Amino acid sequence: MSKGTLLYAQSGGVTAVINATASAVISTARAKGIKVLAARNGILGALREDLIDTSKETAAAIAALAHTPGGAFGSCRYKLKSLEADRGKYERLLEVLRAHDVCWFLYNGGNDSADTAWKVSQLAKAFDYDLTCIGVPKTIDNDLAVTDTCPGFGSAAKYTAVSVREAALDVAAMAETSTKVFVYEAMGRHAGWLAAAAGLAGQGADDAPHIILLPERAYDEAAFLAKVKQVVERVGYCVVVASEGIQTADGRFVADAGGGTDSFGHTQLGGVASQLAARVKDGLGYKVHWTLPDYLQRSARHLASKTDWEQAQAVGKAAVQFALKGQNAVMPVIVRTSDTPYRWKIEAAPLHKVANHEKKMPAGFIRRDGFGITDKARAYLAPLIKGEAPLPYGSDGLPKYVTLKNVAVKKKLPAFEA
């Protein structure tokens, strides 16, 4: 008699610790004697019946997964629409799950994925198929509802705070004869959590970052330039951290201002940092440098937060436990029970409460002048970057990241074009 299998899939942008969640899911299930399949390239693999047999991986490889960034089985940007619009796909998904005797489906992603997992759970019920669906939280954007924080965010936040502090020391040393303004572009299209975390890089009023621009506040160029000038005149240099998603009061993304084509008709790719840098150069005449860390900020496992790493593993472990207990359509979320000392626990939250919500920075986290974070924000953010997640390095000076074998499971169904 088959015990049933567990299917795990990763979704959306990967993080420095999503594989730590995968590692915890697999090792927890293994300890219970349960076979774990993984979908290749997220939900696409589930639709195409392109599944990976994780039992082919050694225990050492699964352990090493816990310190390897990226998405070990592949992830994807692919959103299933409503049950009505994409009914064929949802039914195909159930068909694949059934063909591989999947009793537990764990979908590791953001609010879209929570929504998908919820819909699959509803459909399974309608088809009288005994399936337990669990959403497992992940996103560097920290914008999931209900959970106190999202695995992946704390590590990206630590990367941001450390990088801003280090670059600020560089700028401070050279400011008299070189760069006076430095602009750091943080990910966050709708919510400014990562840019806000840069605030942890300094404590005093004159510490970097001197200006944080958040999408929760309208970008006002005149006020921004005036503030830059004031900081440079007082401190000698100015470090600016900007969310990629900042907009003017009339709703235009600052990042899009450049875009378009150059005089040769070539595409110009925009970006908030380069735009702000150009404005500072034009408006104030200061020498300016900027950085766009892009994927480096979400893949920097070498600078992962221990808190984040532990939480990434905890949600993976809890997801399996909830699944085995038949707690359908839930997500393991992080509940903060104390700021100082920082204490947290995992609870099960209904998926529909997480799905399709987007948690922005509360007004009380943003300084009155809009250019920084409050003590309340600091109290929230500070514990999330604490501790250094262990990471083995090889004799070559590089972290020892693992590449899995990712052996495909034999297909049982006809092909399907997803």
Place this chain on the structure above:
Amino acid sequence: MSKGTLLYAQSGGVTAVINATASAVISTARAKGIKVLAARNGILGALREDLIDTSKETAAAIAALAHTPGGAFGSCRYKLKSLEADRGKYERLLEVLRAHDVCWFLYNGGNDSADTAWKVSQLAKAFDYDLTCIGVPKTIDNDLAVTDTCPGFGSAAKYTAVSVREAALDVAAMAETSTKVFVYEAMGRHAGWLAAAAGLAGQGADDAPHIILLPERAYDEAAFLAKVKQVVERVGYCVVVASEGIQTADGRFVADAGGGTDSFGHTQLGGVASQLAARVKDGLGYKVHWTLPDYLQRSARHLASKTDWEQAQAVGKAAVQFALKGQNAVMPVIVRTSDTPYRWKIEAAPLHKVANHEKKMPAGFIRRDGFGITDKARAYLAPLIKGEAPLPYGSDGLPKYVTLKNVAVKKKLPAFEA
């Protein structure tokens, strides 16, 4: 009877380990009972008589300096011209040195600084002033002559290799439905050493980085785009690392192609990565992301190479020893005595052999197709990123970087406008 003082100054772009050199200089001199002054903001402080009394710093602070990035006393971009053109400044410099009983002048920088230190030594001789001038090597560009490598380079190289490997894992996981081409911009205006170091991120033919663009080879857009297409079709994605200084065969910087102003008359700031990304998008239609780490790559003490860190301290210690032995107009350089196992020692090289030269990548380090590094380059680069330099973290999850008191020495001379 005064024993004389030692003056130390930092010059040019700072690195993750230039303060490790400073720490070694100060602690070595202290152990010999010699007073160390530091010039604030490099040579500018020496000209302005804006000197710092390092004896006001605790032993703990000087020890912590060894793991703090940036330039603790300030650095500057300020090049003294020829003895004829800037005679007044050189004489002022000697006047300041004499006023503070400076017997040993240590100038920590690149080839410009080696040149300045050499000129000062010649002038002192002409004025019959007993001064020993030492150039101390530093630059992430790795372009100094004579020395096998430059303190600062190994750490930036490690940052580059680790960051490229991590970002590649991210891109690989998402490539099917998202970004297929990722471009990383490395510092290096004339020499491609840092971009080359990215080659250490992978071993096999299909490992990232798949393409490295070096300023030592002309940029050929058609060949580049053809190679990107070939890699994406074979591997599924393509990671490109480009030196900021790559040029077309007719000598135009690729980074300057954008520049100019946008349709609003606003300045557009260029950059190689954004230019290449736009070409890939226009020419091949792939989704593309790019990163410009900028100062992050030279200030990332959190990812410093132990080899580099040890060498940074060794040149500082040797500089003091050479100075005290009266070895005038020399630079402590790193001599490699073996690749495997990697062995090195410090020797004294005449400053004039280092001054004003620029060491590019040898032709034998660049692959025949121009898109990667050879095994010879690998053998040279590999030891430089080995080992992880120790770094204490605070309970706040941030590295414990020190800020010195930088107490000014009382001025003895009239003001001087440098």
